[in-house]
Amino acid sequence: MNIPRTSFPRVVIIGGGFAGISLAKQLGKQEVQAVLIDKHNYHTFQPLLYQVSTGGLEPDSIAYPIRKIVKDYPNFYFRLTNVDTIDTEKKCVCTEIGDLTYDQLIIATGSETNFFGNTDIEKYSMAMKTIPQSLNLRSLILENFEQAILKSDFEERNALMNFVIVGAGPTGVELAGALAEIKKGILPKDYPDLDIRQMKINLIQSSDRILPAMSEQASAKAEDYLQGLGVDVWKNLRVTNYDSDLVSTDGTVTFRAATLVWSAGVKGATIAGLDGEQFITRGNRIIVNEFNQVKGFDDIFALGDIASMQSEEYPFGHPMMAQPAIQQGKHLGKNLVRKLNGKEMKPFKYRDKGSMATVGRNKAVVDMPNFKFQGVFAWFVWMFVHLFFLIGFRNRMVVFINWVYNYIRFDREARLIIRPYKKIRKP
Numbered sequence: 210m211n212i213p214r215t216s217f218p219r220v221v222i223i224g225g226g227f228a229g230i231s232l233a234k235q236l237g238k239q240e241v242q243a244v245l246i247d248k249h250n251y252h253t254f255q256p257l258l259y260q261v262s263t264g265g266l267e268p269d270s271i272a273y274p275i276r277k278i279v280k281d282y283p284n285f286y287f288r289l290t291n292v293d294t295i296d297t298e299k300k301c302v303c304t305e306i307g308d309l310t311y312d313q314l315i316i317a318t319g320s321e322t323n324f325f326g327n328t329d330i331e332k333y334s335m336a337m338k339t340i341p342q343s344l345n346l347r348s349l350i351l352e353n354f355e356q357a358i359l360k361s362d363f364e365e366r367n368a369l370m371n372f373v374i375v376g377a378g379p380t381g382v383e384l385a386g387a388l389a390e391i392k393k394g395i396l397p398k399d400y401p402d403l404d405i406r407q408m409k410i411n412l413i414q415s416s417d418r419i420l421p422a423m424s425e426q427a428s429a430k431a432e433d434y435l436q437g438l439g440v441d442v443w444k445n446l447r448v449t450n451y452d453s454d455l456v457s458t459d460g461t462v463t464f465r466a467a468t469l470v471w472s473a474g475v476k477g478a479t480i481a482g483l484d485g486e487q488f489i490t491r492g493n494r495i496i497v498n499e500f501n502q503v504k505g506f507d508d509i510f511a512l513g514d515i516a517s518m519q520s521e522e523y524p525f526g527h528p529m530m531a532q533p534a535i536q537q538g539k540h541l542g543k544n545l546v547r548k549l550n551g552k553e554m555k556p557f558k559y560r561d562k563g564s565m566a567t568v569g570r571n572k573a574v575v576d577m578p579n580f581k582f583q584g585v586f587a588w589f590v591w592m593f594v595h596l597f598f599l600i601g602f603r604n605r606m607v608v609f610i611n612w613v614y615n616y617i618r619f620d621r622e623a624r625l626i627i628r629p630y631k632k633i634r635k636p
C-alpha cells in the first residue's frame with residue numbers, strides 16, 4: 210500500500226462512514242499513524258439518500274471526499290479499496306491493492322441491506338443504501354413513467370406506476386412521503402397525457418405499526434400524514450416474494466408493480482476473518498465490550514452499525530443509527546490515546562438524543578427523550594439537524610438552497626435520467 214512504517218503506532222480504520230470519520234477527527238492530530246481504508250473515496254450522508262432517489266437533491270450534495278476530511282492531519286493516509294480479509298494472527302488486513310499490518314484495528318464497515326435470504330427479492334428489488342443505488346432508483350422511477358406513457362394496456366401501465374416499498378422504518382416512510390409529493394406536485398405537469406391518479410404508493414410493514422422504533426404517538430401521526438398524502442399503508446403484512454412483476458405477500462393481497470423498494474432491514478457488513486459465529490450476534494453484528502473491543506482481542510475494535518455493544522438498557526446493542534456511530538467514534542478516539550499512553554480506557558455510554566422522521570413538506574415527527582412533537586416545528590427541527598450533521602459547508606449551502614427552492618417552487622429539479630438503469634426481469 211506504499212505506507213512507510215514510522216515510530217508511531219499504526220491505527221488502521223476500515224470504513225469512512227459516520228463512525229470512521231468521527232474517530233478519524235479525534236485521531237487526526239495525535240501521535241499515531243492512522244490509515245483509513247474505504248471502498249468509496251467519499252463519505253455518504255445516508256439519511257438523505259431518499260431525496261437523491263426522488264430528485265430532490267443531487268448526489269454530490271450528500272457526499273464528501275474523504276481525502277478532504279483528513280487532508281490537514283499530518284500522519285494520516287487514505288487508501289481506496291475494499292478490505293477482503295482480516296488476518297488476526299499476522300495482524301494485517303488484506304486487500305486487492307496489498308496487505309497492511311496494524312497495531313490497532315478499527316472495523317467501522319457499517320451495514321448492508323438484509324434480504325433475509327430471499328434471492329428473488331435481492332435480485333429484482335431496489336435497495337437504497339448507497340449513492341449508486343439511489344441513482345438507480347431515481348432513473349427507474351423516471352423510466353417507469355416514460356414507459357407508462359407508451360403503454361395502451363391498462364394493467365401494464367398501472368404496474369409501471371405502482372410503487373411498493375417494503376419496510377416502514379424512517380427510510381420507507383420518508384421515501385413514500387417524497388413519492389406522494391412528486392405525484393401531487395410534479396408528475397401531473399411533467400406527464401399531462403398520463404392519468405397520474407392511477408399512480409399507487411404502497412408502504413408495507415410486517416408489524417402492527419409504522420416507525421416501530423419510535424413512539425406510538427409518532428407512528429400514529431406519521432401514518433395520518435401518509436394517508437393524507439394518498440399513500441396506502443399496509444400493516445401486519447409480510448412480503449414473501451417478488452418476481453420482477455408480481456409482489457406476493459403472506460396475506461391475500463398481491464401487487465403488480467414494476468418497482469419494489471426493499472427497506473425492510475440491514476445487517477452488519479462483516480469481513481472474512483472476523484465473521485466466525487463466535488464473534489457475531491443478532492443482525493450479523495460483531496460483539497464488542499463496553500470499550501468497543503471485539504471479543505477475544507485487545508487490539509481490534511468495532512464501531513457503529515457493525516458493532517453490537519449489549520447492555521441491560523440495550524440488550525441487542527445500540528440502534529443502527531448515526532448517533533451511536535458518531536458517539537462511539539469520538540469516544541474510541543479518546544480511549545485509543547489513553548490506551549497507547551498506558552492509561553485505562555473508559556467505558557462507552559450512549560447519550561440518546563432522540564429520533565425523527567419526515568413525511569413531507571411541514572410534516573415530521575420527532576421523539577426526544579422527554580418530549581415528543583410533530584408537525585411544522587418538527588419539520589424545521591428535522592431540517593436543521595440534517596443540515597447540521599452534513600459534512601462540508603458547500604454541501605450544507607447547496608442542500609439548504611435546494612430545500613428553500615423546492616419549498617417555494619413545489620419542485621424537484623434533479624429528475625434526470627443521467628445513467629439509465631436497466632431493470633433485471635425474470636426470464
Ligand SMILES: Cc1cc2nc3c(=O)[nH]c(=O)nc-3n(C[C@H](O)[C@H](O)[C@H](O)COP(=O)(O)OP(=O)(O)OC[C@H]3O[C@@H](n4cnc5c(N)ncnc54)[C@H](O)[C@@H]3O)c2cc1C
Nearest residue numbers: 224226227228247248255256292318319513514529530531
Ligand atoms: C437510507 C438510509 C436512511 C437512514 N436514515 C437515518 C436517519 O434518518 N437517522 C439516523 O440516525 N440514521 C439513519 N440511517 C442509518 C445511518 O446512516 C447508519 O446508522 C450510519 O451510517 C452508521 O454509520 P457507520 O459509520 O457504522 O457505517 P456507514 O456510515 O455505513 O459507513 C460504513 C463505511 O464503510 C465502508 N466499507 C464497508 N465495508 C467495507 C470494506 N470491506 N472495505 C472498505 N470499506 C468498507 C463503506 O463504504 C462506508 O463508507 C439511515 C440509513 C440509510 C441506509
